[in-house]
């Protein structure tokens with residue numbers, strides 16, 4: 017099975033986020049970079065599928081030259097190939113991102129054969145747009161489901177394939193009212209993965225060394241076709257690339273930190289002796305359980 | 307006058323779920339600022355004509371084709387699209403739920419429109435402005451959303467929710483979308499009930515959360531005991547779930563659950579922003595931590611400083627003692 021996983025380089029924020037003076041981005045001078053936990057599970061799943069069923073795994077990202085680090089991290093975990101869609105300038109909106117990724121997938125498939133499965137994170141860690149994977153699937157005309165936390169495969173008799181069978185992905189996600197719901201997607205398919213699908217492995221030293229020697233295929237994309245300031249509804253949108261005469265957006269104007277709602281905690285005690293004060297508090301706010 | 311605001315609603319029987327109530331409240335105030343009507347679109351059987359809606363919904367577009375149940379994202383997007391063709395809305399609003407975001411993403415992709423997820427506020431004008439959440443809510447983005455129809459989902463628990471009333475009687479219009487069999491391929495084909503019997507994390511009035519400070523899977527027994535006494539539920543930080551101490555379904559935070567209990571008791575959790583965005587909708591937070599300088603201290607309302615493995619059982623014991631004396 018040939019599997020593609022798409023990841024996005026994001027700063028590794030821990031405590032408070034600090035913005036650049038122009039309010040356009042996170043100040044990353046003292047930060048490392050990573051990918052979303054959802055995408056880490058996507059990478060792990062791609063490696064596991066190829067380990068158990070054969071085939072080849074590919075990781076792809078759209079981002080600055082430095083995003084090569086995240087591709088190498090994925091290769092250190094066992095991904096076979098990497099593709100970097102190298103961009104410059106301000107961040108890309110999700111419409112333009114999805115169009116460029118769909119174009120790149122078409123080119124990859126024309127050169128190396130089709131992907132049976134394309135994995136995305138449910139949402140990117142930074143922008144949280146909840147849409148790039150679905151847009152890519154719609155552009156490619158493939159079935160897609162988001163939010164999956166369980167995945168298995170089966171072969172089903174398929175009328176369309178005559179007497180033959182077709183591979184089906186059995187995807188599981190949490191139901192809105194609790195419990196789990198299952199979906200069946202005929203391959204090739206697109207899946208949006210949520211953290212919890214698996215427990216990702218840690219990279220091994222030999223894995224890291226191998227990853228350093230592997231090649232990263234680079235495609236130069238330059239600046240976002242949507243332009244730094246965005247474009248008006250529709251008019252210029254057609255120039256955003258043939259995959260989309262879609263209107264790009266939303267267009268980021270600036271970032272800010274939410275107002276702090278809480279101040280320092282009131283210390284109501286130390287050690288087990290605080291139990292009485294805690295139960296007083298529970299009774300006062302009416303949650304003592306009776 | 308501008309076109310109406312169309313809101314996509316999810317419901318169980320006649321009742322809207324919490325995020326849909328938030329979405330309809332948000333959509334109502336947007337309609338008011340546009341001076342236009344509020345219309346709703348829902349999917350469900352015959353009974354859904356009796357949906358309990360808040361006042362102010364002028365028209366309910368209802369799709370009750372049996373093939374639309376259970377959930378099928380692309381088809382549901384087709385229903386919202388068909389309702390939009392009838393209503394010609396200025397904006398389409400959805401709850402910021404798995405399904406709400408997914409349905410709007412499908413619709414946006416098919417119609418070549420932008421979609422802003424997790425919006426906190428919107429200001430119409432020559433260019434529409436939205437404030438939306440990034441990083442699960444630890445950062446805000448001001449953005450322009452310009453398109454013939456503006457698609458947006460409402461950040462969960464970011465806005466308040468109106469109460470539904472029984473005397474809201476919108477005009478009900480049937481939606482009959484063209485159902486493309488290929489779009490029905492991806493749909494719910496099975497449902498397994500929840501494994502655990504107790505109250506769920508998203509509904510519990512008290513949640514006891516455990517992090518690295520709990521030390522082991524076995525250490526969570528003390529948290530379970532306290533949660534049981536409070537009729538609450540137990541959750542965990544990402545450290546607790548990725549070490550396998552708790553199932554992943556119990557993770558609270560940016561890539562886990564958003565909870566909104568009356569009280570959140572954070573035990574051995576440092577308070578990383580990715581965790582906090584999942585619990586900051588709690589009315590009150592009590593932190594139990596050995597480190598008085600831990601970042602959780604600036605988020606919590608109350609704190610007990612010390613080792614949770616002695617404090618948590620002491621609280622349980624005190625609760626039991628008071629119950630026994632009361633009985």
Ligand SMILES: Cc1cc2nc3c(=O)[nH]c(=O)nc-3n(C[C@H](O)[C@H](O)[C@H](O)COP(=O)(O)OP(=O)(O)OC[C@H]3O[C@@H](n4cnc5c(N)ncnc54)[C@H](O)[C@@H]3O)c2cc1C
Nearest residue numbers: 517518519543544559560561562574575576580581596614
């Ligand atoms: C994109 C992204 C998404 C993420 N999503 C999530 C998410 O959804 N949920 C989440 O939780 N995290 C998430 N994280 C991880 C997050 O950044 C933190 O790493 C994590 O929340 C830390 O967990 P913790 O507080 O349990 O552990 P630590 O940060 O190690 O804190 C342990 C705390 O326990 C205290 N302690 C130790 N021993 C005791 C004791 N005996 N008694 C009392 N206190 C004690 C310590 O003082 C410390 O404060 C995400 C990270 C990224 C990059």
Ligand SMILES: Nc1ncnc2c1ncn2[C@@H]1O[C@H](COP(=O)(O)O)[C@@H](O)[C@H]1O
Nearest residue numbers: 022023078136137139140145146147148
């Ligand atoms: N710049 C990017 N490069 C590669 N994949 C991306 C990029 N942006 C988003 N994705 C993928 O799409 C998923 C959903 O992103 P989003 O719609 O932005 O929340 C992410 O988890 C990634 O898998």
